[in-house]
Amino acid sequence: MRLVVIGVNHKTAPVALRERLALVGDDVNVALKQLEALTDGSVIVSTCNRTEIYALVPQTLATSNPASQALVSPSAGAQVTNPAISPVSNNGFSSSATLSSAAISAHIIKIKTWLATFKQLSLTEVDPYLYVHRDTHALTHWLRVAAGLDSMILGEPQILGQIKRSVHLAQEEGTLSNQLGWVVDQVFAAAKRVRNETKVGAQAVSLSYAAAKLVTQIFDDLPSRTLLVVAAGEMNRLVATHIAGLGVGRVIICNRNPERAEALAAELRNPNRRVEVRTLQELPQVLADADIVSSCSGSMDLLIDKTMTVQALKHRRYQPMLMIDLAVPRDIDSTISRIDDIYLYSVDDLQHVIAGNIEQRRQAAVDAELLVSQLVVEMDRRFQVRQVGKDIEQYRSCTQGQVDKLLHESLAQLQQNNATPEAIITELSRRLTQTLTHAPSKLMRKAAREGDSELLDFVVSGLQDAHRSHR
Incomplete structure (x- = not known):
């Protein structure tokens, strides 16, 4: 889903550097506005112990390239030549939609460079202390932070309120996109479950x-x-x-x-x-x-x-x-x-x-970490269900465009009396069949060429089930 986290915290950077990277007051508003040009939505969390940017890498890195249309083109022998485009979309967090790992890495460097420049620091000075999390790792990190599992004081509740204030500010600045807003809602709901279903924050530790x-x-x-x-x-x-x-x-x-x-x-x-x-x-x-x-x-x-x-x-x-x-x-x-x-x-x-309470929290943290792992899997699945609906809509739209084009050409031939109606309808039927079977046929050939018998069996059985259901 193109989610990345870039930041420093009390574990990775000394307080002197954390102070220099802190984004507070008007700095946050200005930074969010500048990040609009680099992201598809962003949230900045800046406290005494951490400064973190949660963002979606722009989808336009892929969709702006004409090679992405090869996936829906019915022409024979069409190949995907752009390495930034994945031939087979995996809609989980790990796929980052159609962006390749190289494309995301390059964009992460842009965001790092922007952060260093914004704080009037050199990237070489800051980069050794910055951590980067992507996709499910980014989601896991965000949930751990929100649940207090990544705090200096294990299980402390203040960080969740600080994240909520950061999200509210991003909403006010208009930098919280619908997709990032959906992720935020999932993180808040999951963090609440972690705190309610484990004892990681139950005992006093200050x-x-x-x-x-x-x-x-x-x-x-x-x-x-x-x-x-x-x-x-x-x-x-x-x-x-x-x-x-x-x-x-x-x-x-x-x-x-x-x-x-x-x-x-x-x-x-x-x-x-x-x-x-x-x-x-x-x-x-x-x-x-x-x-x-x-x-x-x-x-x-x-x-x-x-x-x-x-x-x-x-x-x-x-x-x-x-x-x-x-x-x-x-x-x-x-x-x-x-x-x-x-x-x-x-x-x-x-x-x-x-001291006794801290030990109890540490023991509870084991349960909390296991729950975090389960919740991330659940969120990943919900995202896949949510994303596949958009993918299906896009695929149908592209296919419908091809069908409309073929139908328009056939109607033009009928008006020009270039062939008999039976011949025109027969040719339209042949071309429609070619159009509708192009993508699954290409996928089956790719699975066979790469020896992916599991994917091949899945596609074949799925197509057979689809045909049986339409009889």
């Missing part, structure tokens, strides 16, 4: 995601719960974003730097969530309000000690509290874990959970 999973295991009715964020650094920002995304109704941020706290508060506020900013000195007073505490400061001293926690718990009438200490050195006194109704997790505790 600190922030693991913290959010703990919240759901301990608390329900999250809109009535309060999250206390102690320090507004990057790690706590990720944790707060994940936990707030669960539907927590109130967030309190305690931080030394009020500007950073306000910036985080602005990210977390919405009509259904109240967000407050307090000083670090107010921590003992607000601790009692917190159902969930996430702390990750750079302090060398404890910020939450046992006495402060006991007082807060008493004020809360011993309602349970989840405390997550991501700081090294610790922010929360470790002896607090021995207090009833307190669930305290350190960064080591979460890392231990994550």
Whole structure:
């Protein structure tokens, strides 16, 4: 089907080169427009870990050549002389319609050269790091990426959303052709099956995601719960974003730097969530309000000690509290874990959970890879069914053109009285038979000449079945 993938990722290229090849912002729009001249549809996926072009090689590389008409010509002895044209079309992904491997390879070099030029780099500088996948291999790669099997963090779900945004942008720019759009739909449906039918993305493998999973295991009715964020650094920002995304109704941020706290508060506020900013000195007073505490400061001293926690718990009438200490050195006194109704997790505790989950994901990835292989076969078959309808339509159209030509010549002879009607009809019948049997006869001769008995038997039996069905 002429599908190719050209790109770099965290496995093939250093971060310095990935940064230089990144396509973001207006670059993507301009790049998609320029790719219109080189492809029959394209999608660009560019993240911190990968930059990839998914495209269809233009069919016009084959159909623009007059030699392609030899397949439908009924003239005796017609031969296919253009090596870029396959004499027998195999409609699977591996055939790439009527394009030869050499034609596709040459066009891939054009796309590579364009990418290097677009990013103001030399092809020799970029080419060693670029990977290329074609046909079923390209489809398999796309599905693995969408399912999170090719990500730095195995099974992570964000990449599917990033691909969907990339596809939406291609639609807006008008570079998503109908055929490429069909492939995209198949990939999305298959990726959903991989994630639903395997456990490759079921377990938490990041600190922030693991913290959010703990919240759901301990608390329900999250809109009535309060999250206390102690320090507004990057790690706590990720944790707060994940936990707030669960539907927590109130967030309190305690931080030394009020500007950073306000910036985080602005990210977390919405009509259904109240967000407050307090000083670090107010921590003992607000601790009692917190159902969930996430702390990750750079302090060398404890910020939450046992006495402060006991007082807060008493004020809360011993309602349970989840405390997550991501700081090294610790922010929360470790002896607090021995207090009833307190669930305290350190960064080591979460890392231990994550390590076990990563191993579970790796085991699930085996099942996921097998499912990917099965789904690619299914998509290939669906494509063949879809494509063969177009091939049949084209074949019938070409044959009808030949028949119309013969009929027009016969009618002209009747009008000119150049022969008797019986002779004209007899000659028309002979020429129609020659026209309609030319292609299958040529195919049988080719199979016999190449010793392909399986293809020969298939064609002969198929023609015999066709004749029997019309008796």
